[in-house]
């Protein structure tokens with residue numbers, strides 16, 4: 001993205017979607033439970049990177065073969081670092097974005 005940055009809905013409308021089949025790689029992500037829904041989108045947020053590092057991105061849907069391996073880590077805490085200077089400090093963060101987030105995540 002470049003300045004002036006589009007809002008999330010506009011940015012998502014320009015999202016490029018690719019379909020990959022029979023590709024091996026790594027999926028990394030996290031699960032956000034409902035009780036911290038104000039910090040992130042509820043549910044799984046997963047990204048993919050192919051083994052040859054030529055394909056990847058945010059995952060909208062996937063099918064995983066039965067012989068795949070899955071590892072997970074239960075993380076009891078994480079740190080969110082917010083900018084303390086620049087445009088972020090003047091940004092109005094009081095808007096309820098739940099509707100826009102839901103629309104983008106579909």
Ligand SMILES: [Zn+2]
Pocket residue numbers: 045046047057058059
């Ligand atoms: Zn993502």
